[in-house]
Amino acid sequence: MKYEADCLSSGRPPQEETKMAGKQVRAQASWKADYPGAVVYDIPSSAWTYANRPHDLAITYVVIHYTQGESFHPISFGPGGLAHYGVGDDGSVDQYIQERYIAWHAGNWYYNQHSVGVEHTGYGRPQDWTEAKLRGSAKLVANICERYRIPIDRSHIIGHSEVPDADHTDPGPNFPWLKYMRLVRNYLGGGSPTSRLYRVQCGAFGNKQNAEKLVAKLKSAGYDAYVMEADGLWRVQTGAFTERKNAENMVAKLKKAGFDAIVVGG
Known part of the structure; x- marks a missing residue:
């Protein structure tokens, strides 16, 4: 897949502004695909950030893109980032970046940290959304949602255009x-995987910064906490x-450690 205009605003961290124009990638088998059947590619680390998700950062979103290009192979990319996956017209899936790493695809660093990006070939025209492409993508996203317990709703499966501060229109009208x-x-079996889980919530805020401050306190106390946005609130959850x-x-x-906490979900 050729990454063109869609990936020129990647939301990568300021300290990792790296010139990537002209770099080429190649198919390889040095790491195993997170999604069974995906073809993996060797992508330079200048296109993503090391992390150990979901252990250090929760994965709570899937972001849908299109490439503004019809080509699928060979893959090249310019001075922006790229998503974790690409889906072709025939429904085939390539993986470019391991899910545990942060891909520069959303144009918003917070969303990059907490999402998996899925690219699709085409220009967003009606004829670009083939049945095979939609089904191949839906199978992939269902698998991602099941593994990370992401709710299957439009608050968590979003288009690039719906990312705050994003300047893109994909996947388009x-x-x-x-x-x-x-x-x-x-493909998941008709329900959201989160409906089977009980989550521990330690607070809900109208301001993301306040939520992140609580996450920092929880992490300093040894808890694996993260922020999840839902219903207009930034919710701090752990477990x-x-x-x-x-x-x-x-x-x-x-509560014994001095934190407020309740059980939600289930």
Whole structure:
């Protein structure tokens, strides 16, 4: 896939502004794809940031893109970033960056840290959204949502244009969101994986900075905390459990340490 205008505003961290024009990538097998069946590629580390997600940063979003180009192979990229995955007209999937790493694709550093990016070939025209492409993409996104317990809704599966401060329009007005979301749910089995989880929430804020301050306090106390945006609020959560009693035990532990905490979900 050729990454063109869509990736010129990547949201990479200021300290990692690296000139990447003209770099080429190649297919390789030195690491295993996160998504079974995806073809992996050797991408220079100047296009992404090391991390150990979801252990250090929660993955809570999937961001949908298109490439503004019809080519799929060979892959090259210019002075911007790129997404974790690319989906072709035939539904085939390539993986360029491991999910644990931060890809520079969303044009917003916070969303880069907490999302997986999925590119699609084409210009966003009606004819670009082939049945095979939509189904291949939906299978991929369902798999990502299942593994990271991401809710299958339009607050967590979003277009590049919906990322705050983004200056892009993809996937554009022709993207069939209703059909696509139905396909994602069907490939997962009809429901959101988060409906089976009990999460521990330590606060909800109208200001992201206040939420991040609480996350820092929790992490300094040894808790794996993260921020999740939902219903217009920045929610601080730590832990996700399949059994309510385990979530309640975590709440008790947090309260003993001086933090407010409640069980949500389930």
